[in-house]
Amino acid sequence: MAITFLFCLFLARFFYIQAIWEDDLNLRAVDQWTREIPVVAGRGKLIDRNGEVLADNRAAYSVYARANAVTDPEGSAALLSETLGMSYEGVYGKLTEKGRSEVTVARRTPKEAILALEAHDLRGIYFAEDDIRVYPHGALASQVIGFTSYDGTGTTGIERGYEEYLAGKDGEILFETDLVGVEIEDAVAAYVPATDGMNVRLTLDYRIQALAEEVMARALATSSSKAARAIVLDPTDFSVLAMVNLPSYDLNDIPRDDMATLNALSRNSLVSDIYEPGSTFKIVTAAANIEEGLRGNSSALPLNYVFSSSRSRVVDGSTIRCWSDHKNGKHANQTLAEALNNSCNPCFVDIALALGKEKFYEYLGAFRFGQATGIDFSGESIGMLLPESTVKNGDLARIGFGQTVAVTPLQLACAAAAAVNGGYYYAPRLVQEIFSEDGITRFFLKPKLLGRTVSEEASRILSSMLEGVVRDGSGKKAFIEGYRVAGKTGTAQKYEDGHIAQGKYISSFVGYFPANAPKYLALVILDEPQGSYYGSTVAAPCAAEIFRGIIDIMKIQKAEG
Amino acid sequence: MGETSAGDLPFLFAVILLAAYGVVCVYSASSYNAEVQYGDALYFFKKQLAGFLLGLAAMVGISFVPYEKFRRAGLPALLVSLVLLALVFIPGVGRSNYGATRWIGVGPVTVQPSELAKYGFVLFTAGYFAKNPARMRGFKGVLPVLGAGLSVCVLIMLEPNMSVTMCVGAVMIGMIFLGGASWKTLAAICIPVLFAVPALILAEPYRLQRLSAFMDPWASPKEEGYQLIQSLYALGNGNLFGVGLFHSRQKYRFLPFSESDFILSVIGEETGFFGVLLLFAVIGFVIWRGFCIANRCDNFYGYMLVSGIMLVFAVQSALNALVVSGCIPPTGLPLPLISAGNTSLVVTMAAMGLVYGVSRHNGKGKIHRIYQ
Numbered sequence: 001m002a003i004t005f006l007f008c009l010f011l012a013r014f015f016y017i018q019a020i021w022e023d024d025l026n027l028r029a030v031d032q033w034t035r036e037i038p039v040v041a042g043r044g045k046l047i048d049r050n051g052e053v054l055a056d057n058r059a060a061y062s063v064y065a066r067a068n069a070v071t072d073p074e075g076s077a078a079l080l081s082e083t084l085g086m087s088y089e090g091v092y093g094k095l096t097e098k099g100r101s102e103v104t105v106a107r108r109t110p111k112e113a114i115l116a117l118e119a120h121d122l123r124g125i126y127f128a129e130d131d132i133r134v135y136p137h138g139a140l141a142s143q144v145i146g147f148t149s150y151d152g153t154g155t156t157g158i159e160r161g162y163e164e165y166l167a168g169k170d171g172e173i174l175f176e177t178d179l180v181g182v183e184i185e186d187a188v189a190a191y192v193p194a195t196d197g198m199n200v201r202l203t204l205d206y207r208i209q210a211l212a213e214e215v216m217a218r219a220l221a222t223s224s225s226k227a228a229r230a231i232v233l234d235p236t237d238f239s240v241l242a243m244v245n246l247p248s249y250d251l252n253d254i255p256r257d258d259m260a261t262l263n264a265l266s267r268n269s270l271v272s273d274i275y276e277p278g279s280t281f282k283i284v285t286a287a288a289n290i291e292e293g294l295r296g297n298s299s300a301l302p303l304n305y306v307f308s309s310s311r312s313r314v315v316d317g318s319t320i321r322c323w324s325d326h327k328n329g330k331h332a333n334q335t336l337a338e339a340l341n342n343s344c345n346p347c348f349v350d351i352a353l354a355l356g357k358e359k360f361y362e363y364l365g366a367f368r369f370g371q372a373t374g375i376d377f378s379g380e381s382i383g384m385l386l387p388e389s390t391v392k393n394g395d396l397a398r399i400g401f402g403q404t405v406a407v408t409p410l411q412l413a414c415a416a417a418a419a420v421n422g423g424y425y426y427a428p429r430l431v432q433e434i435f436s437e438d439g440i441t442r443f444f445l446k447p448k449l450l451g452r453t454v455s456e457e458a459s460r461i462l463s464s465m466l467e468g469v470v471r472d473g474s475g476k477k478a479f480i481e482g483y484r485v486a487g488k489t490g491t492a493q494k495y496e497d498g499h500i501a502q503g504k505y506i507s508s509f510v511g512y513f514p515a516n517a518p519k520y521l522a523l524v525i526l527d528e529p530q531g532s533y534y535g536s537t538v539a540a541p542c543a544a545e546i547f548r549g550i551i552d553i554m555k556i557q558k559a560e561g
Numbered sequence: 562m563g564e565t566s567a568g569d570l571p572f573l574f575a576v577i578l579l580a581a582y583g584v585v586c587v588y589s590a591s592s593y594n595a596e597v598q599y600g601d602a603l604y605f606f607k608k609q610l611a612g613f614l615l616g617l618a619a620m621v622g623i624s625f626v627p628y629e630k631f632r633r634a635g636l637p638a639l640l641v642s643l644v645l646l647a648l649v650f651i652p653g654v655g656r657s658n659y660g661a662t663r664w665i666g667v668g669p670v671t672v673q674p675s676e677l678a679k680y681g682f683v684l685f686t687a688g689y690f691a692k693n694p695a696r697m698r699g700f701k702g703v704l705p706v707l708g709a710g711l712s713v714c715v716l717i718m719l720e721p722n723m724s725v726t727m728c729v730g731a732v733m734i735g736m737i738f739l740g741g742a743s744w745k746t747l748a749a750i751c752i753p754v755l756f757a758v759p760a761l762i763l764a765e766p767y768r769l770q771r772l773s774a775f776m777d778p779w780a781s782p783k784e785e786g787y788q789l790i791q792s793l794y795a796l797g798n799g800n801l802f803g804v805g806l807f808h809s810r811q812k813y814r815f816l817p818f819s820e821s822d823f824i825l826s827v828i829g830e831e832t833g834f835f836g837v838l839l840l841f842a843v844i845g846f847v848i849w850r851g852f853c854i855a856n857r858c859d860n861f862y863g864y865m866l867v868s869g870i871m872l873v874f875a876v877q878s879a880l881n882a883l884v885v886s887g888c889i890p891p892t893g894l895p896l897p898l899i900s901a902g903n904t905s906l907v908v909t910m911a912a913m914g915l916v917y918g919v920s921r922h923n924g925k926g927k928i929h930r931i932y933q
Binding site for chain 1: 593597790793794796797798799800801810811813814815829833834837838841845848875876879882883886887888
């Protein structure tokens with residue numbers, strides 16, 4: 001009969017729903033049966049190469065309220081407002097806000113306050129971990145480390161670049177509730193633990209960073225410069241040991257209200273900003289010439305070649321003069337080594353023109369000018385290099401001694417390192433390891449060789465010449481007895497709106513030691529020093545101070561002989 | 562009229578068992594909601610228990626009355642039903658709930674006239690046919706029944722309450738069939754009905770919405786589809802063996818009408834598929850025994866009366882299960898004997914008392930011939 005048929009029909013339907021469809025239905029239903037309180041994952045720490053903590057977390061908590069589950073809004077509001085130092089009306093308003101299932105009452109509340117509140121077992125009030133990011137060394141390496149937004153996501157620097165690893169995965173506490181979010185009595189809350197973020201080990205050495213910052217801060221003050229920058233690099237694998245951008249700011253007291261200031265202060269200029277390098281660039285020109293000479297290129301000027309003593313060169317009708325007036329006779333009859341010592345511009349004009357556009361640009365490419373260095377830091381600038389096709393002889397001649405070309409400090413430091421370390425260009429790096437707190441998961445970021453610049457022989461010859469610059473030439477102020485410091489000075493006039501800005505200089509020095517097996521390389525830059533402005537007098541002493549500090553810290557012995 | 566006997570005791574016990582089980586289920590399904598809304602977890606339980614006791618008294622009381630006495634009550638019962646149904650529309654007397662006016666209130670007591678009207682119609686039809694079984698043969702003889710059925714249907718439809726209308730309609734056709742009407746007569750009734758259903762659905766926009774919600778409840782999970790989704794969640798959670806009596810998760814205010822029209826969802830959740838199977842085995846047993854009583858009855862009036870009552874019970878149980886399992890669009894129809902709602906419970910139990918009464922007053926062993 002019809003009734004029997006109907007019974008069979010719906011019983012089959014019940015069977016389908018309850019035995020076959022139930023998994024899918026349950027998956028959807030669980031969602032409505034529970035309300036979640038987030039368990040914020042602990043953010044990974046940032047440490048230096050030796051384990052010194054650079055960014056850490058301090059335990060704090062968020063206070064949530066679920067208005068539908070609050071049984072005593074008056075009493076709870078009174079207690080909360082007193083403990084948290086908030087207005088009673090504000091808290092009461094939140095506790096009675098029926099429209100939303102969950103309201104945040106307070107964030108980043110210290111642990112003591114939470115312990116006090118927990119003792120009262122307030123209905124409808126929940127606590128969840130919500131840590132505060134702290135930077136034990138305040139302003140130290142602030143542009144490298146970066147900071148996090150209010151909700152704990154990395155906004156700048158390594159904090160942002162390695163967000164994916166640092167952040168971890170939030171967990172949650174699931175409360176069984178009724179339709180409107182009232183907790184069901186005797187129901188067990190399910191706890192989905194958070195996966196904490198991974199720690200990031202930087203290549204920075206806290207001690208060298210602190211030392212370099214101290215040296216540069218002093219130089220900034222005494223030279224009344226606009227900015228003081230330094231980068232310390234390990235030429236053997238391009239690990240960045242220190243990056244100094246002054247002025248700086250305290251990461252624990254970020255000027256969040258003043259975006260312009262914050263943007264300026266938090267910028268890692270060493271990576272993102274470009275400048276005309278001037279004479280430090282001659283290292284590259286010299287390296288190219290030496291290598292080409294070794295390869296038997298007849299266009300290259302031999303090492304014993306004597307440059308013309310004239311102060312000026314005329315290229316395509318325009319006259320290029322040396323910074324020196326050549327009157328005291330020092331710039332007369334120079335070899336390449338002497339030209340480097342004296343930083344004589346016309347000699348490098350000769351080299352650039354002798355090598356020719358094609359050859360010289362080959363080397364500019366190998367030294368990665370006009371390209372990214374590949375550092376693991378966002379916002380890298382590639383500098384400005386005239387395209388080979390549009391370069392005229394006049395431009396080529398000037399590029400030979402570091403004009404008509406703009407580079408980032410990082411590009412210059414890396415090029416110098418790749419010229420003197422045997423000719424190996426590695427990708428510079430700030431992070432060497434990512435690991436979980438329990439040590440179970442570990443990623444090592446190995447040095448990455450990007451290419452060769454010059455041969456080991458050319459590199460060795462160049463290095464001994466640069467050692468001469470510090471021993472006998474313009475880099476004397478960086479000399480340290482017994483440590484074989486080598487380097488090159490640079491003084492460049494600043495350009496503003498396409499014109500030379502009178503009286504505005506960038507003084508720099510790139511140096512390293514020991515010359516025979518470079519281990520520490522430093523590029524020091526002072527932006528608009530007042531008074532003395534030569535790289536030899538302003539920047540070289542800073543490098544010497546940094547090197548002395550490193551010798552102290554690393555307890556490096558004097559070289560034999 | 563034969564001598565009285567102990568009657569069909571298995572039938573009686575099965576009915577009481579169902580009603581008692583209903584009281585337990587109502588408690589389980591409603592306790593949380595009652596606690597939140599009335600501050601008394603036992604609120605619906607107490608009401609249902611009172612209904613159960615009242616129903617039990619009505620059942621036993623009616624079973625002692627020789628059923629032939631109801632024969633003359635047919636027309637008055639129909640008229641009273643119609644009057645009560647009409648009263649629903651008088652402002653001040655009618656009580657509205659969930660957008661439909663289905664109740665009349667006398668002080669604190671509310672009565673749902675449609676629950677009475679179903680049985681009023683059965684009483685009338687049984688009496689009318691029994692007076693002269695021969696008139697069933699022709700279409701004209703069936704007309705008064707059609708008229709009575711349609712008047713009841715129209716009034717209930719105006720409340721509106723589509724499901725009870727369908728229920729009465731199905732009972733009407735069923736009784737005309739059991740009464741021995743010819744195929745032609747049945748066809749003449751059924752075919753217009755087939756056309757009327759789409760027309761009625763289109764007449765009220767909310768029915769169309771519900772229909773579309775029934776096709777894909779997740780298209781509007783917060784509105785039309787909500788009820789069905791929640792019912793499916795409950796059933797899904799129940800799986801084969803259920804989460805255990807009193808452990809429904811959906812009764813925490815997720816499933817509306819969990820103690821009344823959708824109590825079967827909660828039962829399905831708490832006792833699983835096998836619980837539902839067992840419940841319908843008992844319901845099926847009651848229906849089977851009921852029709853056995855009808856068939857054994859040596860009196861055409863008794864046969865029609867019992868058949869009609871059992872039809873109401875069977876159709877309503879089936880419709881409720883179809884709604885809860887999402888086979889037909891959601892409508893407000895209680896699961897007889899189980900769902901919360903005192904009018905339904907008392908009246909159903911009283912009607913079951915009538916059936917039991919027929920079994921008591923029956924001569925034993927005489928099998929009634931079904932006119933066919």
